[in-house]
Amino acid sequence: MSASDRLSPCARIGILGGGQLGRMLATAGARLGLDVVIFDPQQACPASRVAAETITAPYEDLDAIARFAQSVDAVTYEFENVPVEAAREAARHAPLRPGVKALDVAQDRITEKTFLNENGAPTVAFRRVRSADDAKVGTEDLGVPALLKTRRFGYDGKGQAVIRDVPAAANAFVTIGEQPAILEAFAPFARELSVIAARGLDGTIEIYPLSENVHADGILRETKAPARSNKALRAEASRIAEAILTALDYVGVLAVELFELEDGTLLVNEIAPRVHNTGHWTEAACRVSQFEQHMRAVAGWPVVDPAPIRKARMINLIGDDVDAWADWLVHPNAVLTLYGKRQTRPGRKMGHVTLLDD
Ligand code: AMP
Numbered sequence: 001m002s003a004s005d006r007l008s009p010c011a012r013i014g015i016l017g018g019g020q021l022g023r024m025l026a027t028a029g030a031r032l033g034l035d036v037v038i039f040d041p042q043q044a045c046p047a048s049r050v051a052a053e054t055i056t057a058p059y060e061d062l063d064a065i066a067r068f069a070q071s072v073d074a075v076t077y078e079f080e081n082v083p084v085e086a087a088r089e090a091a092r093h094a095p096l097r098p099g100v101k102a103l104d105v106a107q108d109r110i111t112e113k114t115f116l117n118e119n120g121a122p123t124v125a126f127r128r129v130r131s132a133d134d135a136k137v138g139t140e141d142l143g144v145p146a147l148l149k150t151r152r153f154g155y156d157g158k159g160q161a162v163i164r165d166v167p168a169a170a171n172a173f174v175t176i177g178e179q180p181a182i183l184e185a186f187a188p189f190a191r192e193l194s195v196i197a198a199r200g201l202d203g204t205i206e207i208y209p210l211s212e213n214v215h216a217d218g219i220l221r222e223t224k225a226p227a228r229s230n231k232a233l234r235a236e237a238s239r240i241a242e243a244i245l246t247a248l249d250y251v252g253v254l255a256v257e258l259f260e261l262e263d264g265t266l267l268v269n270e271i272a273p274r275v276h277n278t279g280h281w282t283e284a285a286c287r288v289s290q291f292e293q294h295m296r297a298v299a300g301w302p303v304v305d306p307a308p309i310r311k312a313r314m315i316n317l318i319g320d321d322v323d324a325w326a327d328w329l330v331h332p333n334a335v336l337t338l339y340g341k342r343q344t345r346p347g348r349k350m351g352h353v354t355l356l357d358d
Pocket of ligand 1: 124147158184185186187188189192215218257269270
C-alpha cells in the first residue's frame with residue numbers, strides 16, 4: 001500500500017445498502033471526515049438519515065449504479081445479497097472493496113462451503129439437493145437430524161427446515177419452496193462463536209477477540225465478548241479467518257460464524273463479507289470498532305490492532321424490545337444504539353445495547 005492508494009480524509013465512500021449496518025458505517029466514516037453516499041432502493045432507509053447523500057434506485061438499475069459509483073472514490077456493501085451484477089457494474093467505475101468474489105462465495109451456501117473446505121476451513125458435511133429424492137438420499141447418507149436450507153437468500157434462519165427422520169425429507173423440500181438447496185449434517189455444537197477480522201489494502205490482517213453468540217429462532221439475541229477461550233481455540237479461529245481473507249484477496253471487515261464442538265473443534269457455519277451483528281459490541285468496547293476498521297480498509301487506510309478495552313455483552317433489541325429504550329438510557333453500564341427505524345415489526349432488529357463489564 002503506497003501513500004497514493006490512500007484516499008484523502010474528505011473522500012467519498014459509496015455503500016450499497018442502507019440498513020443499520022450502512023448507518024453505523026456512515027457514522028464511523030463521518031467521524032473520520034469521510035463523506036458517505038448510500039445506494040438503497042428504499043427512501044428514508046436507516047442509513048440515509050446520517051449519510052452525506054443517498055441515491056434511491058433499484059439494484060437492477062445499472063445506469064443508476066454506474067452514476068453512483070462514478071460519484072465516489074471507492075464502493076463497499078453492507079449486505080451479502082447485493083445482486084452480483086450491480087456489484088460488477090460498480091466495480092467498473094470505482095474500486096469495490098471487498099470485491100465481487102466475496103459476494104459470489106457468500107451468496108450461495110454450496111459455493112461457500114466448497115470454497116471453505118478447499119481453503120482449509122472445515123464445515124459440516126453437506127449434499128447438494130435439487131429434488132425431494134435428493135433430500136431423502138442425502139438424509140439417509142448424513143443421518144438425522146439434518147438441516148435443509150435454500151442455497152440462496154437465506155438469512156436469520158429463513159428458508160430452512162429441520163429433518164428429524166428420513167420420511168420427513170420430502171416434506172422439508174416442499175417447506176423450503178422446492179428451491180435448489182443444501183442439506184447439512186447437524187453440528188452438535190457446544191457453543192456458537194464468531195470471529196470478526198479485517199484485512200487492509202496492503203494485506204495486513206487484524207482480528208477481534210472471539211465472540212460467543214446466542215440465537216433464538218435463527219436470529220441473534222446476544223453476544224458476549226471476549227468469549228471464554230484458550231490459546232489453541234483462538235489460534236484456530238485466527239487461522240481460519242486468515243485463510244479466508246487471504247483466499248478472497250479481501251479488503252474490509254469479514255465475519256466468520258463458527259460452531260464449537262464439545263472437543264473444541266471449530267467448524268465454519270457461514271461467512272459474512274461485511275460488518276456483522278456479532279461485532280456490534282466492538283463499537284462500545286474497542287478502540288477501533290468493526291465499523292471504523294472497515295471504513296479504514298475501504299479508504300486504503302491502515303487497519304490496526306482494535307485494542308479491546310472492556311468486556312462486553314451485546315443484546316439485540318428485536319421488535320417490541322425497543323420499547324425499553326428509555327430504561328436502557330439510564331442503565332449505568334449500557335451503551336444504547338437505535339437504528340432509526342420508524343416501524344416496529346416482530347423479528348425486526350430495531351437497535352442494540354452493549355453492557356460494559358457486565
Ligand atoms: P444460518 O442461517 O445458516 O446461520 O443458521 C441459523 C442458525 O441455525 C445458526 O446460528 C445455528 O444456531 C443453527 N444452525 C444452522 N446450521 C446448523 C447446522 N448445520 N447444525 C446445527 N445448527 C445449525
